Amino acid sequence: MLPAAARGGSSSQLAPVLLTFVSAIFWGLWWVPIRWIESMGLSGAQAGIICNAGAALMIAGYMIAARVHPRISARTILGAGLIGVAFASYSVAFTLSDVVRVILLFYLAPAWSKIIEWAFLGQRWHRTSTVTLALSLGGAYLVMGGEVSLQSMNLGDALALLSGVSWAVGAALVFTGRRSTASALTLATVVWAMLLSLLFAWATGEALPAAGDAPAMGAALALGAVYLLPVLGITLWSAQRLPPALLSFLFTLEIVAGVVSGALLLDEPFGLWRLSGGLLIIGAALIEALAALRATSGSVSETIQ
Template sequence: MRALDGLGYRGAVGLTLVASLLWGVWWIPIRWLEAEGLEGVWASLAMGLAALPAFGLLALRDRSGAVTAPRALLGALLIGLAAMLYGSALAFTDVVRAVVIFYLAPAWSIAIECLFMGRRLSLRSALALGLSALGVAAIFGFRIPLEGFAAGDLAALLSGLSWAIGAALVFARPGGRPVALSFFATLGLVLGAGAVLALGGAAAGHWPGWAEASAAVPLALATGLAYLVPILLVTIWAAQRLAPATMSFLLTAEIIAGVVSGALFLSEPFGWAEALGAALIILGAAAEAIVPPARRAAPVDSGRTGAQRGG
C-alpha cells in the first residue's frame, strides 16, 4: 500500500482505468459460477466471503488502518453493496444491459456533487455527460429498449446509485487506510447478499447444495482472493483521491471491456456502432478527468480527518 500512497493524481487515474477494465469482465467468473450451480446472488456472496478474511488480515497488519470517520465507513459499506448488486445484475440480465444501466452513476455523482458538495455544473461536466450518453446510445444503435424492466435491471440501477453515494462519502469524509475501508466494503457486499437472499428466497438464486457446488465453491474462493481483492482495493484507494464524478466517468471504461469481451466470448456483435460508442465514452471520461491537478482537491491523506485537511 505504501507504493500506492506515493502515486499522484495521474497514477490514481491510470489505476482506476485498469480497475475499470477488470470490473468490465467480472461477468466471466460470475457466469462460470452460474454454470457450475451458484446462481444469482450466491456467486457474489461466495467471492465476498473469500475476500473478507483476506482484507481483515491486511487491516490487522496495517497498524494505521483504523477508520476514524463514520461517514467514510458508511460509504465503504455502500460501495460493497453496489458491487453485490452489480454482480447480481450481471447474473440476472444481459451483460451489456446491466453495464449500461449501472452507468447512470456519473449522472448521480454530478448531482450529488452539485447538491451537497458545492460544485457548479460546468460546461466541461455537461460535455462529459453528453459524450458518455451518446456513446451508450451508439452501442445500442440508438435504440435503447426500456420495456421489460426486470429485477436484474433494477439491481443495476440501484448499484449505480449506491456506488455514487458511497464514493461521495469516502471522498468527502476521509478516515482510515484503504485496506480497512476495503474490509468494510466487502462486509457490505456480504451483508447485502445475505439480506437479498433472506428477503428474496429462491428468486435471488438457488443454492444447489454442497455436493453439486463442489466445483463452484473453490472457483468462487479463488476468484474472490485473486480477482475481487485487488480490484476492490484499488477502487477504494482511488475513491479517496478522486472526486466521485471523476471516478464514475473513469469507470465507464468498463462498458468498453464488457462490450468487447461479450463480442469475443458471447458472440455479441462489435461493429462501427460499438467502436463509435467506445470512442465517445473515452472522450467523455477524458473531458471530466484530464484536468490540471492544481484545479482539483488535494489528494487525500488518509491519516487526517476532513477538518484537519481543511474540509
C-alpha cells in the same frame, strides 16, 4: 521552495489515476469469472456471498497478521455500505441481463456523480457538465433500444442502474469523509456486499449454497481472495484520493474491456443502437475526465506560483 502539497500534487494524483485505469480493466472482465461460477451451479447472489466472504477472510487475516489499527469514520462506513450495494447489484446483474447492457447502464454513474458534486459538494456546474450529462442520458436511451419504460427493463437492468447510483453516492461519501485505513475500508465494503447478497438471495427465495456446491464454493472463495480483493482495494484507495466524478469517468476503460470481451466471447446482440449509445457514454466520460484533469493541473500550477 514549494509547499509539500504542491510538490506532491501531480505525482500523488498520477498514482491513483493510473491504478484506477488498471483496476477498470479487471472490473470490465469481472463478468467472466461471475459467469464461470454461475456455470458451476451458483446463482449470482450465491456467488456474491461466497466471493465477498473469501475477500473478507483474506483482508481480515492480513489485518490481524500485520496488526493493522483500523481507522474509519461513520461517514466512510456509510459510503462503504453504498459501494457494497453497488458491487453486489453489479455482480448479480451480470447473471440476469446482457453483459454489455449492464456495463453501459452502470456507466450512468458519472452523470449521477456530477449531479451529486454540484448539489451537495459545492462544485460549479459548467457547460461541459451539461454536455456530458446530455451525452450520458442520450447514450442510455440508445442502449435501451430507444425505449425508456418499465416494460423495456428487466431486473438485471434495474440492478445495473441501482449499482451506478449507489456507486456515485458511496464514492462521494468516501471522498468527503475522513481518510480511513485502506484495509478497514475494504473489509467494510466486502462485508456490506456479502450481507446485501444474502438479503437479495433471501428476497428472491434462493437457497444458500449446499454441500454439493463445494467445488463452486471453493472456486468462488479463491476468486474473492485473489481477484476481487486486490481490485476492490485499489478502487477504494483511489476513491479516497480522486473526486467522485473523475473517478467514475476514469473507469470508462471498463466499458471498453467489458464490451469488447462480451462481444468476442458471448453471442449477445450488439447493433447500431448499442454501438451509438456506448460511443455517446464513452464520449461523455472522456470529456469530463479531461476537464477534471485540466482543473487539477491548473490548481497545482496556481499553488506553485
